[in-house]
Amino acid sequence: MRHSQMLIPTMKEDPADAQVVSHRLMLRAGMIKRVAAGIYSYLPLGLRVLQKVSQIVREEMNSVGGQEILMPMAQPAELWKKSGRWSEYGPELLRLKDRKQADFCLGPTHEEVVTELMSDHIKSYRQLPQTVYQIQTKFRDETRPRFGLMRAREFIMKDAYSFDVDQAGAICSYEKMYQAYWRIFQRCGLRFKAVEADTGSIGGNRSHEFQVLADTGEDLIANCDHCGYAANIELANVFVATDSSHTEELPYEKVLTPSQKTCVEVADFLGVSIDKTVKTVLFMADDKPIMALCRGDHEINESKLKKALHANWARLMTDEEARLLVGPTGFLGPVGLNPEIRIVVDRVLSKMPSLITGANQQDYHLAHVVCNRDFPAEFLDLHSATLGDICGQCQVSPFVFHRGIEVGHIFYLGTKYSEPMHACYLDEKGCEKTIEMGCYGIGIGRTAAAAIEQNHDAKGIVWPLALAPFQVSLVRLGQDEEVVKTADQLYRTMLENNIEVLYDDRDERPGVKFADHDLIGCPVRVTVGGRSLKEGLIEVKRRSSDEVSRVALDSVITYIAEQLAPTKV
């Protein structure tokens, strides 16, 4: 394409409202344009990138037997009432009424529509397994849409759904999808990790996130270099051998700690380090009260707590609930607690000879508290993985931590949707069974944005070859007749050789052209300028390097083709 005829509204200055790199650079490179909060138009360069991501995703979905379909964005409420999510889903579900006052929502995800579709179609075990997918526009009415395509309200997602006869089949579909996801992000040219993840509101009990590694990522990943285990810190399995062999002879003792409520305050006041104190947090899990204890410098993690308790849900107790149950908080502790409250203790505490805990009395703490002597302690893995923690998988290496951006998420759903929506089949014996499901998402726009978060420099984007809007920027310097003739000819030859080229044929200064090229970030820049051309030479430079090669005109196409070999860029 000729730059002069394209809609590429690049900007020299950073837009005021863009906080993250990818948002800033996609706006500056003229790839997207804001229409409303969290709602964008994709301009030619941006759409090309999304189409490249989509095509890779499509090919890999097809390779595991995925069938492409397209479901509607407007979904009738009745389907969501069947699954129960019409009332469960918060205000992120944009609800609307049509002209006949019938309730609809804009689809944030398509479990209901696809389950209904397949349940109508599937009668027999002979029709299973099946996997369908779509690449489709979704809507989630985020409270604070921000970060451009990273957290938009209207966005493009690939969502796939698998249907199997039983759990073994569903796990097999899940594994195939896991492999396909690996290939997708590998082909996109991204550095990423597949990590164990929480199942969240989608439900089910097996889940992986695919995280693109980038310093600007919102998620924290614990990774073990020894065994390769990786998980969101909210879920990472931490190794702590439970060990209650430490002896503490002294009985517990009440100490005055006037107005000292937090662990930091207590540690300071008593002159001990914070890892000698204990943090006490009250939760509700499946409607039952829970007191959870962890080391003063650690954090109790709700996801881990829920998993450890095998609970359907867990959340912080509200102040109101706590007040009714135990009176004023601030000096809570496990000793002498209302026995209706279950006490769970992070395993790390089992290594401490004694604890300093609240005394359940205003302005007092207890020292020399011993687990299972002074209160019944149930040891579980409860704290978010943190520096120094040992991998729970291999029990050998300490975790290394990375920041990541979640670009894909796969879930084993079981019968969470097929059960309430009665999606069944007849097995070999003619018995009715419930279909086992999985669901699998990839944020198409977010993958493009994550690629930028991972691959950029001060001048702009440094696209991986597979996602670049064009492989080559052909920059023509000046309007000299010979330069124009040569550049035009090179442009045509590149097109003939199926090289995707953005030809900067504008009547602009070299500085402007080079700056735009660096901003847009195509992997290879080819420059036709008067001075080099007099020597029969063309300049070729890779976006990711500062090195400029001067190549003879008659061998430049071959040279460029080499640069575009997948191993090179």
Added chain:
Amino acid sequence: MRHSQMLIPTMKEDPADAQVVSHRLMLRAGMIKRVAAGIYSYLPLGLRVLQKVSQIVREEMNSVGGQEILMPMAQPAELWKKSGRWSEYGPELLRLKDRKQADFCLGPTHEEVVTELMSDHIKSYRQLPQTVYQIQTKFRDETRPRFGLMRAREFIMKDAYSFDVDQAGAICSYEKMYQAYWRIFQRCGLRFKAVEADTGSIGGNRSHEFQVLADTGEDLIANCDHCGYAANIELANVFVATDSSHTEELPYEKVLTPSQKTCVEVADFLGVSIDKTVKTVLFMADDKPIMALCRGDHEINESKLKKALHANWARLMTDEEARLLVGPTGFLGPVGLNPEIRIVVDRVLSKMPSLITGANQQDYHLAHVVCNRDFPAEFLDLHSATLGDICGQCQVSPFVFHRGIEVGHIFYLGTKYSEPMHACYLDEKGCEKTIEMGCYGIGIGRTAAAAIEQNHDAKGIVWPLALAPFQVSLVRLGQDEEVVKTADQLYRTMLENNIEVLYDDRDERPGVKFADHDLIGCPVRVTVGGRSLKEGLIEVKRRSSDEVSRVALDSVITYIAEQLAPTKV
């Protein structure tokens, strides 16, 4: 693809609620599934067809310099208020509120978004012309969604928008688009006509519809075989030489016609043929009252009236308005009429020596009324083209009429949107000018449906090659080892030869397989059966013919390739 592993829920019986052929056959062939009224999921076969239409459209849009973009479906009300359409557009515009109670609509079309986009970007005449397009999901909340993809609420449309410095440029963009549309529907393998059309609510004053010819079409097209002129009957230019040379000596005369109001009643009562009577209709056009007269067997056409009067709008007068202006209706006529009402007369009436009109008096008509003797008559072309009318373009041949389905519509918009939305540029002299626009739509789903309306038989769809979900159905009869081996091998060879094949490997009776093949309508059927195979033969049959060829196994791929040559199918 293997049929056994695909989601193709074919039906033997006609679904109850599908009235038109394409709706019925797309449901029966398992191409679409209803989710709500006018809202469908596209299943694998259906989506493949839509993708084929889309790809042809995309290539032809690119070939005329169109740049692909993607605009959002959720559009902020403020843009629609700028253009004025927020209040003008009826309830087909689905309005909604986000969680912050901000007004949005689901885009039925994107003039506002694209005008805002381009107006922000375009500063100088040097950036023009530009054409952008998208293939995108739209929503129109139709009162009576029906006919499957022919009149859906959520549907896929290609919409393109051109931006030019002046009218000449805009007309040039329009002409390019016209040519691209020709190529698109030609490549789709459809019989169609480009016809002059009304600009309707989109505005502007130059417009063509692309109509796929089918007996089931809702539109009527007048076509001249002599000069090639074609137009919607609402607009077709009819040739009538105005001729007031006929003389009528008798003065007009009041005749008693008790309770005879309609032309048919009056003709019967007076014992004359209906084409001797006159139909009188009251309109409002640009807030002024109009009385329009035409022959009793003709129809006054609003679009023609509006065009003839150079009015911005024209509509039937309401009963209330008529009552206030002229009293009770039923015996209205032009003689002695309130002079504030303008009288326009279809040119056909100029050939009649005298007219029978209402007397403006209950139960009376006037006979021997002469135009421009008894009332001032302004002769215009006002009636919908009808049988016997002569083409107004060449003034030679009578029109031939076709039924058609509108699949594309192109409009020259002028400054209808750029003016209120202030989309301007600076010309060579630095003067601010308003951008001239055009807009161009193609219904992707409707094109697929129209292809079916045009190409089907009692057994199912007969796809044009370019739109077929697969080029070939490979039907395996029985489970005989040799048959399975041969069919599997043929399947692989076809894939290697880039032949798109649907391999019916199901364990079903031949009758079921052939019926499904005929229903789905792939252009070529290849059958591997035990009996023929013993003779080393494979059966090949085109969907559009009853002839079955028996071809030697080793030359069957070549034979199929020949069948798939574009000229063949």
